[in-house]
Amino acid sequence: MTTTTPGAPPVVVEHVTRRFGAVTALDDVSLRVEAGEIVGLLGPNGAGKTTLLSLLSGLRRPDGGTVRLFGGDPRDPASRTWLGTTPQETGLPETLKVREVVDFVAGHYAAPMPRAEVLARFGLEELAERQTGGLSGGQRRRLAVALSLVGRPRLVLLDEPTTGLDVEARHVLWEALRDYHRDGATVIVTSHYLEEIEALAERVVVVGGGRVLADDRIDRVLDLVALRRVTLTLPGEEAAGRSALRGLSGVQDVVDAVPAAAGTRFTLLAADADAAVRALVASGLPFHALEVRGASLEEAFLALTARGATAAATAPVPTPEVSR
Amino acid sequence: MTATTVAAGPRAALRPPLAVAWLHARYQFVETLRVPIAVLGNMLFPGLALLFFVIPQRAVADDPVAATAAVGQLAVFAVMSACLFTHGAGVAEDRALPFDGYLRTLPARPGPRLAGRVLNGLAWAYLSLVPLALIGTFLTAATLSWAQALGAVVMVVAVAVPFTLLGLAIGYSMSTKAALAVTQCTLFPLGFAGGLFLPPQMFPGWLDAISRLLPSRAARDLVVQVTTGAEAPGLAAPVLLAWTVAFAALAVWAVRRDEGRRFH
Known part of the structure; x- marks a missing residue:
């Protein structure tokens, strides 16, 4: 005892x-x-x-x-x-x-x-x-x-x-x-x-x-979880737009893509919305109808745990890093 | 609000085991009491059996020895029923409640809690004898000397122990539904074959031979010996003891298995 x-x-x-x-x-x-x-x-x-x-x-x-x-x-x-x-x-x-x-x-x-x-x-x-x-x-x-x-x-x-x-x-x-x-x-x-x-x-x-x-x-x-939700429409198919958007700096994940009138409407989560928008403009992608708003806490939280889990799987330091 | 702050100073000791056992016995008793139908069913059945099956047979009811034996064997049934239901069905029900897990986080060992449960079962066993004693006293020729009455009170414990252990074995090894069914399927055959409803003198030879090896029959013979003086078969005491040991082993196995499964 x-x-x-x-x-x-x-x-x-x-x-x-x-x-x-x-x-x-x-x-x-x-x-x-x-x-x-x-x-x-x-x-x-x-x-x-x-x-x-x-x-x-x-x-x-x-x-x-x-x-x-x-x-x-x-x-x-x-x-x-x-x-x-x-x-x-x-x-x-x-x-x-x-x-x-x-x-x-x-x-x-x-x-x-x-x-x-x-x-x-x-x-x-x-x-x-x-x-x-x-x-x-x-x-x-x-x-x-x-x-x-x-x-x-x-x-x-x-x-x-x-x-x-x-x-x-x-x-x-x-x-x-x-x-x-x-x-x-x-x-x-x-x-x-x-x-x-x-x-x-x-x-x-x-x-x-x-x-x-x-x-x-x-x-x-x-x-850490202060993510922004960025919504925009790109002409063309989902797959092409998705891979182009994923590659942008500041973009954490493409969480949604639905067919819209003039192409596909994408929703992204961005850890740094400013950087993401700058990268988006610099990329020359023909986007329109851009919206930026705060991500819901649930979304942010899920993103954090999802990211943490992958980080934990590869690295011994599980704390995710986000530049602010 | 009178603000007592968080416990300070040296850590308080555990409450004494007897206090915890008494606490659990008290609250379980109150809990059972608040569901009157459970209480009544347990307490009334043996009394009703006496009223309907023994009282009309005046040859039995008016004969002091036969009447006392008839009350005695139904008393064994009452104790057996109280112990099997309190522990068989009761334990299985409690285990299914999340409150059981909460109680385990309180600063108390499992031993005193179990002791409280057994005390509660014993209290109900005694209470279930009240209607029998009243009907037996007022409507039959059954009599007990003071020494015999004292012997009967002691015998309640001797009968309660094996069936409490069997009840615990059932309650700790099964789900609520299964435990309820198994309790009933154990209680009535044991009661009948043990000569608790019909006196074993009426059994055919083969049934009497099997009956003598049952715990209910052994308990009945010993109770009848204590209350009427009619000599019990020499095997009765060893048979009851052997079953007590077997049920104890079964109960320990069931409790350990449950621990291993739920609280490993």
Whole structure:
């Protein structure tokens, strides 16, 4: 049995690999999170986010590498006295009342947060006497996230805390989490919404294909994904236009091509729109109807992970570089 | 809001195992209680069987020894049913819920949680005897001396242990649907062939011979011995013990296999 060490960082993951049959969910992942950080774990579905959290919460063990929680093995229950996780809101015991679920979880800790405070932080006071089976999806989600704080943890792991919530409920949850972080807790939150990570995190770790693709301050990663969407029409067939456009400097990818009245209408993603337009003009291509606008976060994010995955396959340094 | 901050200072120890076991027993009990139909089905069936099959036969109901034996064998069925359903169907159901995974991230060992579950099963086993005891006392000639009553209370545990283990083996090795079906398919044949509905004296020779090797029959014979003084066959105790060991092995295998599959 390992023991937690005072002063050890909340999370140290070193060269962790985890496979499920033929699928490699995590491939040589290393991650260190210091006390008081609030880290967003961003990646598409199947990127390995949930697997990473299941290793941190002691649910699974890695095939290779080490996972440490405050210096201890998360498989050892004693290492988890400082950990708070959240159940999926679909899995709450339906017949128990809200206050009973809170008390039940609190019963696992020596010095839990008082029930009144748990309920107040998430605006659940009115619902204390209701059975969880009778709550709305949003209310259940709030309760589920509230449960992660019942043990007054120093490290909170949240897996997609606000997926499926409306805007208002989402903001209530975010505010409660920011509050708790201000009290001194370390928070790791996963999401496939960039917006959620932007609202909560100071540092963002982008995972894709089981690898860490980027790990940086949130503003830097946002820069990284600040792509522009360029739309234009070229006369002629798709194939010819596509290859000509791909070769232009600044153009990252040709994401769409549809037949239009006077040829084919192409949509490009450009890391540097200015450079792309200059190159386009210099190339002498007979384009018309040029439009430039910001890429949606989803597009940008997908481009980043796609690029990262190819970069990771060829080079040991997975952080994609974008000139700005 | 009274702001308690994040836990500070030296890390708190785990809660004592007994406290965690008691916590889980309490909340599982409440959870079961909130679905009254599950409770009623479990508690009423043995009582109804007594009411419909034994009470009308006055030759049995008015004879103190025969009546006590009849109540005793239905009591074995009640305990068996409570244990198999709580653990067989109950465990399979809980395993299917994502909440089970969440509970495993709390700072508690699996042992006390399992102990809480067993305590809950035992509580329901005792409760399922209440209707039987009431009907037996007021509508039949069944009687127990204080020593016999005390013996009966102890026997509940002796009967509950093997069937709790069998229930766990079923619950940890199957899906909810399969576990429910297997529980029922185990319960009724074991009950019938074990002489829990009809006294084994009425069995043909070949059935009686098979019956004596069943855990339900061994449990029945021992309970009847404790409550009426009628000597149980010498094999009853070893047979029950052997089944207990076998079910324990099966339960350990099922729990380990489940761990390996879901939480490797």
